Structures are given as C-alpha cells and as structure tokens.
Amino acid sequence: MVAKGxxxxxxVASLEERKLYPVDEAIDLMQAMGKVxxxxxxxxxxxxxxxxxxxxQMVRGACVLPNGTGKTVRVAVFAKGEKATEAxxxxxxxxGGDDLAEDIKGGWLExxxxxxxxxxMGTVGKIGRILGPRGLMPNPKVGTxxxxxxxxxREAKAGKIEFRVEKAGIVHASIGKRSFEAxxxxxxxxxxxxxxxxxxxxxxxxxxxxxxxxSTTMGPGIxxxxxxxxxxxx
Numbered sequence: 001m002v003a004k005g006x007x008x009x010x011x012v013a014s015l016e017e018r019k020l021y022p023v024d025e026a027i028d029l030m031q032a033m034g035k036v037x038x039x040x041x042x043x044x045x046x047x048x049x050x051x052x053x054x055x056x057q058m059v060r061g062a063c064v065l066p067n068g069t070g071k072t073v074r075v076a077v078f079a080k081g082e083k084a085t086e087a088x089x090x091x092x093x094x095x096g097g098d099d100l101a102e103d104i105k106g107g108w109l110e111x112x113x114x115x116x117x118x119x120x121m122g123t124v125g126k127i128g129r130i131l132g133p134r135g136l137m138p139n140p141k142v143g144t145x146x147x148x149x150x151x152x153x154r155e156a157k158a159g160k161i162e163f164r165v166e167k168a169g170i171v172h173a174s175i176g177k178r179s180f181e182a183x184x185x186x187x188x189x190x191x192x193x194x195x196x197x198x199x200x201x202x203x204x205x206x207x208x209x210x211x212x213x214x215s216t217t218m219g220p221g222i223x224x225x226x227x228x229x230x231x232x233x234x
Contacts, residue, residue: 020225023189023232026214027182033219039070040178040216042185046171046196047211050204057204059165062142063195067184068159070177071112075156076100078116078124078138083149087115090153101127109134113156115144135162163192169210171196178216189214194233 021029030042050057076094077087078101087095093111094100097120104127114131116124116138124131124138131137138144142162146152163173175188193212200208212229213221 015220015222018223020223022228023186023224024182026222026224027185027189030214030216030219030222031178031182033216035178036218040218041070041174042176042178042180043172043174043215043217044189044192045213045215045221046193046209048165048169048171048196048204049206049208049210050165050169050201052165052167052169054203057201059171059196059199059201060141060163061195061199062144062160062162063192064155065159065161065175065188066191067176067180067188069161069174070180073113073156073159074111075113075115075153076111077149077153078114078120079149080117080120083117083147087149087153090150091157092149092153097123104130109136111136113144114138115146115149115152115156117147117149118145121145159188161192163196175214190229190233193229197230197233 015029048059050059052058074093075091076096077084077092078097079087079095080097084095084097092115096103101123109130114124114136118140121138128137140146143152143155143160161173163171165171173192175192176185180188193209196209209226209230212224212226214224215221
C-alpha cells in the first residue's frame with residue numbers, strides 16, 4: 001500500500017466517513033483542500049446501474065460543458081470543398097483529406113479531437129487502427145461525424161467532452177480545473193449528470209445512478225448524494 005503524504009492525510013481528515021455531500025458543499029470542500037503546484041483537473045466518476053455487456057445498456061455520448069474544460073483543444077477535420085472552408089472559419093487547427101490521413105499515417109498526431117463529414121469516412125476508415133486505440137476516431141453517436149462541421153468544431157473548442165461507460169459500469173470524465181469558480185464547476189457537473197440521466201437505457205432496472213464521486217487530480221474522492229443530483233437536473 002502506498003503511504004499517504006501529509007497533504008493527502010490532511011485532506012482526508014477533513015472528510016466525514018461515508019457521508020454523501022450536497023454538491024455545493026462538496027465543491028467548496030474540494031477547493032479548500034491542500035493545493036499542489038499545478039492547476040489540477042477536477043474529475044468525476046459515476047457508477048451506473050447498467051451492464052455494459054448488453055449492447056442496449058451501453059451508455060455513451062457527449063456533453064458540452066457550459067463553462068469549458070480549462071484545456072486548449074486542438075481539432076483536426078476531414079472535409080473538402082465548402083465544408084473544409086466552414087471548418088477553417090470555425091477555428092479548426094488542421095483541415096484536410098487524403099493529405100491529412102497520410103500525415104497521420106506518418107506519425108503526426110498533434111490534435112485532441114477529430115471530426116469528419118460523412119463523405120470522408122472512407123478516408124478516415126483507412127487510419128482507424130491509428131485513431132481508434134487513441135480515442136480519436138470520429139463517431140456519429142457523439143456528433144463528430146457530421147456535415148455541420150462548423151458547429152462541431154465550435155463545440156469541441158468550447159468544451160465538449162465524450163464519455164463511455166466502462167466494463168464496471170463507471171463513467172469517468174473531467175469537468176474542469178480546480179481554479180474554476182465554484183459555480184462554474186457546479187454548472188459543468190450538473191450538465192454531465194443531466195446528460196447521463198437523459199441517456200438512461202430503457203432496459204436498466206433498479207437504481208440507475210448508484211454513486212457519484214468528485215476529486216482533483218491529486219486529491220481524495222468526495223462522495224456526492226445521487227438523489228440530490230437527480231433532483232437538481234429535473
């Protein structure tokens with residue numbers, strides 16, 4: 001077992017064992033804990049009452065965080081003609097077709113998000129083995145395969161995140177930075193929870209949102225009250 005440092009011990013000591021915190025109290029408590037030398041990400045883990053082994057219970061989607069992620073997102077777009085121009089005007093960092101695919105084959109991966117128009121998926125499919133394992137493959141389910149490339153680029157730049165439930169039924173995501181105002185973190189958190197509630201599979205029985213925890217990169221987890229969260233997003 002890894003020994004806890006003084007900062008972590010102090011942070012854990014400020015938490016009440018087994019307490020489910022209201023969202024506002026949890027965020028205030030998290031931001032009051034001992035700081036490190038960099039601006040930590042604020043992460044959330046939501047355990048859902050689903051079985052991802054069944055296709056109809058695979059919870060996957062995307063959410064535009066109203067207050068952004070605190071990160072600069074580099075966007076590559078596979079498009080041609082007017083759609084390429086639209087993507088460039090929306091702020092895409094790189095736009096191309098076969099030339100872009102060839103550069104990626106050659107090892108160029110200086111982007112965080114890939115978007116493609118449907119007619120370019122033949123080209124994108126040729127580099128699927130490169131993009132897929134890195135989580136960069138465009139997918140219509142999360143809005144990254146679309147003819148509305150301008151809106152897709154702007155959303156990606158503004159703080160659109162993608163999520164997918166893992167084998168254990170847990171969704172992990174980053175909802176901002178520790179330096180954000182408490183209201184900004186609250187808004188981002190509730191936006192994600194609202195989307196997860198909206199995506200509840202019809203076949204999921206019993207308690208859907210089993211547990212929710214938030215933490216900074218180097219901090220302890222703080223458990224939120226799932227019942228309160230679901231009331232807040234209704």
